[in-house]
Amino acid sequence: MSREEASSAADASSSPASSSSWRRSTLSFREKFIDAHETHGVRVRQYASRSAFDKAMERDGCGKRAGSRAIGTRGDDDQTRRDPVPETGFTVWDASALLGKYVAREDVWRRLIANDDASMTMTTTLELGAGTGLCTLLVATSEVVRGVAGSKSVACAMTDLPGVVDFTRENARDNKAENGGNVPKNVALAVAALTWGDASDVEKLPEAIRHPNVVLGADLMYTTNVEVIRALAETTRMLVLPGRVAVFAACKEHRPESIEIFVEFMSEFEFDVVRVPASTAHPDLPASDEEFEILECWRRQK
Secondary structure, three states: OHHHHOOOOOOOOOOOOOOOOOOOOHHHHHHHOOOOOEEEEEEEOOOOOHHHHHHHHOOOOOOOOOOOOOOOOOOOOOHHOOOOOOOOOOOHHHHHHHHHHHHHHHHHHHHOOOOOOOOOOOEEEEEOOOOOOOHHHHHHHHHHHHHHHHHEEEEEEEEEEEOHHHHHHHHHHOEEEEEEEEOOOOEEEEEEEEOOOOOHHHOOOOOHHOOOOEEEEEOOOOOOOHHHHHHHHHHHHHOOOOOOOEEEEOOOOOOOOHHHHHHHHOOOOEEEEEEEEEOOOOOOOOOOOEEEEEEEEEOOOO
């Protein structure tokens, strides 16, 4: 399927666009903010706030983890405060599930990585604003990625603000096969702090994931701050090489005008944006085109 054909999603199974049984709006407060969320073989913790997560980790004796900072001793609160809508990274957002299932469709995945260098030994994805990590974990546990991992290495990276990555790392750890999860042992998971618009944060990323095959982002365009939206677009440009792609899913119920601003920035930054009807995304998650949109942003070849 070509990029131009993506918007028609000819290979997708048709689904009724009226169903919303999988959406968060159908859940109770406890299901939205306290209980762990489980879908399609992925289980992620949720918390109502950063402080609730810190307390849970202290209560469970997880205040210190090998390779991570002690909870509550971060020296990066100045960066944490840059979040335009604080405390949003600790619960599941609907678009995370929709994007994860869309990218993990075999026909979509093959098209997204069609420009890979055949000599490369690793296929990589990197998610911006990963939060719970649900989107990436759905990709990492999918049949298509299991198939790729049989012939070459796969690395799935998740990034977020410094105040969120400890939480993302816990969910990543829980979903690894050696801990009882469904992420295969030959699929590597990485978690790193990344502030949008900060070139030094991009440079600090391990070389293996700094320019991934596919960049992911779910429900990131919810702010009224145009500079934050521009920073998201700038970081996407830093990560995506010519010929490669970033895929975003957005809920139009949040702030549809911000989606349009983002599309304008991406066009300015040498990307061709293909708008995919959400109703064609995945048969397991029926979605209305009035509720969601998927954007495939292809970096133009020089």
